[in-house]
Amino acid sequence: MKDNAVFESMERELNRQRQNIELIASENFVSEDILKATGSVLTNKYAEGYPAKRYYGGCQFVDEVETLAKDRLCTIFGAEHANVQPHSGAQANTAVYLALLNHGDKVLGMSLADGGHLTHGHPLNFSGINYEFHSYGVDKESEMIDYEEFKRKVFEIKPKLVVAGASAYSRTIDFEFMAQCCQEAGAIFMVDMAHIAGLVAAGLHPSPFPHADVVTTTTHKTLRGPRGGAIMCKEQYAKDIDRALFPGMQGGPLMHVIAGKAICFHEVMQDDYKEYAGQIIKNAKAMEESFIEEGFRLVAGGTDNHLLLVDVKASCGMTGKVAEKLLDEINITTNKNAIPFDTEKPFQASGIRVGTPAMTTKGFKEADFREVAKIITYCLKNADNQAVKEECIARVKVLVDKVTMYQNKTYIGD
Numbered sequence: 475m476k477d478n479a480v481f482e483s484m485e486r487e488l489n490r491q492r493q494n495i496e497l498i499a500s501e502n503f504v505s506e507d508i509l510k511a512t513g514s515v516l517t518n519k520y521a522e523g524y525p526a527k528r529y530y531g532g533c534q535f536v537d538e539v540e541t542l543a544k545d546r547l548c549t550i551f552g553a554e555h556a557n558v559q560p561h562s563g564a565q566a567n568t569a570v571y572l573a574l575l576n577h578g579d580k581v582l583g584m585s586l587a588d589g590g591h592l593t594h595g596h597p598l599n600f601s602g603i604n605y606e607f608h609s610y611g612v613d614k615e616s617e618m619i620d621y622e623e624f625k626r627k628v629f630e631i632k633p634k635l636v637v638a639g640a641s642a643y644s645r646t647i648d649f650e651f652m653a654q655c656c657q658e659a660g661a662i663f664m665v666d667m668a669h670i671a672g673l674v675a676a677g678l679h680p681s682p683f684p685h686a687d688v689v690t691t692t693t694h695k696t697l698r699g700p701r702g703g704a705i706m707c708k709e710q711y712a713k714d715i716d717r718a719l720f721p722g723m724q725g726g727p728l729m730h731v732i733a734g735k736a737i738c739f740h741e742v743m744q745d746d747y748k749e750y751a752g753q754i755i756k757n758a759k760a761m762e763e764s765f766i767e768e769g770f771r772l773v774a775g776g777t778d779n780h781l782l783l784v785d786v787k788a789s790c791g792m793t794g795k796v797a798e799k800l801l802d803e804i805n806i807t808t809n810k811n812a813i814p815f816d817t818e819k820p821f822q823a824s825g826i827r828v829g830t831p832a833m834t835t836k837g838f839k840e841a842d843f844r845e846v847a848k849i850i851t852y853c854l855k856n857a858d859n860q861a862v863k864e865e866c867i868a869r870v871k872v873l874v875d876k877v878t879m880y881q882n883k884t885y886i887g888d
């Protein structure tokens with residue numbers, strides 16, 4: 475007796491993933507091996523604790539899996555210690571704060587309005603509620619991180635912890651400079667590299683190692699693993715961070731997801747991963763060229779990484795919310811996104827964020843992404859034109875019909 479209601483929704487989601495051009499910058503498509511791991515019997519096992527120090531019997535095989543995941547992650551990034559149990563990036567960040575801060579301590583993070591993340595001190599998030607967060611942002615002209623302002627704030631505010639990293643920032647981040655400021659001011663330096671972890675792994679973005687004291691990441695973005703988080707840190711913080719995660723804030727680890735993480739890290743260590751990561755950036759540059767050719771304004775003038783922020787308000791007089799909906803209707807998935815110094819509320823926003831990691835996994839190259847940018851600009855410039863909409867849907871179909879990934883699979887990866 476199958477639960478058809480759920481299975482039919484899963485089937486529809488698989489079809490959506492096949493038919494749409496997926497441009498959410500934080501999403502990706504995992505390999506069949508990772509699908510298998512996350513749908514495996516490891517979901518049945520309780521393993522509170524850490525390898526060889528569990529609160530349950532029968533953990534010998536999940537211990538092997540978790541140890542492989544930890545060792546591989548340390549090897550990839552040259553980290554001293556890894557914890558692969560965080561259920562998400564937010565959980566990873568929470569554990570770090572719990573380990574290193576006291577309630578009310580001062581922290582400096584990137585403003586959400588300028589590309590930061592909710593867990594970097596938004597007033598409605600646990601981070602902003604429990605700690606005294608201050609923020610740095612981007613320069614009004616260049617729309618790139620204002621490093622002078624950053625340095626000034628590190629010395630003026632004297633935070634206990636500084637958080638670098640972003641969710642919607644298209645330019646290279648100078649971790650070395652930021653670490654140097656923190657070292658001089660006596661602040662702990664944490665990098666949340668969730669968005670760019672895969673680019674760092676491939677040597678295509680300057681690494682936060684060995685500059686940062688602690689580095690958090692998700693595993694499902696450019697790293698192309700299962701949905702989850704991880705923490706890496708200098709040995710001196712290892713015990714406190716492990717204890718903060720478990721028993722501090724999480725219970726049993728998701729061993730099926732940790733198996734998926736171990737497989738992801740194995741894939742990242744292969745030569746073709748570097749090629750993949752390079753293609754992500756080439757594809758983003760190709761989109762950048764096409765958007766600019768079509769007269770669209772890009773925040774910070776373009777991209778160095780896997781994403782672009784398109785100012786749709788300045789480019790075609792509509793909000794990000796309207797643009798996101800119009801693109802949904804032609805089977806292109808994006809998300810509305812605030813741009814620096816936005817005059818719209820976050821739920822309307824003046825921009826959309828587009829990223830290349832997911833469709834690069836599906837095999838798209840520069841010419842495909844140029845065509846995607848042209849379809850987007852054509853659609854948005856002709857918002858009320860039904861014939862244009864139909865033409866765009868047809869052009870999207872031509873692109874996705876070339877994709878073979880997941881074509882013969884079921885929603886459970888068989």
Ligand code: DSN
Binds near residue numbers: 499500563591641
């Ligand atoms: N929600 C993620 C993103 O889309 O960037 C960040 O956690």
